Amino acid sequence: MTLEDLYREVIMDHYRQPRNRGALDHANVVMEGVNPLCGDEIKLWLSIDDAGVITGASFDGHGCSISQSSASIMTAAVIGKPLADAHAVIAGFRGMMLDGAPPDEALLGDGVALEGVRKFPVRIKCAVLSWNTLKLGLDEHAAANGQHVELQHSES
Numbered sequence: 001m002t003l004e005d006l007y008r009e010v011i012m013d014h015y016r017q018p019r020n021r022g023a024l025d026h027a028n029v030v031m032e033g034v035n036p037l038c039g040d041e042i043k044l045w046l047s048i049d050d051a052g053v054i055t056g057a058s059f060d061g062h063g064c065s066i067s068q069s070s071a072s073i074m075t076a077a078v079i080g081k082p083l084a085d086a087h088a089v090i091a092g093f094r095g096m097m098l099d100g101a102p103p104d105e106a107l108l109g110d111g112v113a114l115e116g117v118r119k120f121p122v123r124i125k126c127a128v129l130s131w132n133t134l135k136l137g138l139d140e141h142a143a144a145n146g147q148h149v150e151l152q153h154s155e156s
């Protein structure tokens, strides 16, 4: 079995048996992403605790096998991670997919399996959709938290 075959197996495994699929109870971030080029849609739920750790992540959506398996891989890669680490994983994945950075399995886990998608440039957007959606969700959470802190401040 070549590495390419192995990676294809990993992608199809996440597509057929997605991890963390379906709405998440107690989510405090909900974000949607669309890739109109392919018709991929992702809805993402995150639960981020007061210490800034992603305690839960799930997704739902439809679209091609690359977009959906990438979302499954992404949720598995960030659950349990502090926000700074999650940002590092996002940057690592985007660097690999968009800039050709070498795959870092320690950082990305099964995410390295999507590196081969680079050979099909039109599909790169499918692979990064859920990761971009995650980044938007984290940015929104950070902005909302900033407001919250300010609000408490002005009340006191």
Ligand code: ZN
Residues within 6 Å of the ligand: 035, 038, 039, 040, 063, 064, 065, 066, 067, 126
């Ligand atoms: Zn797609």
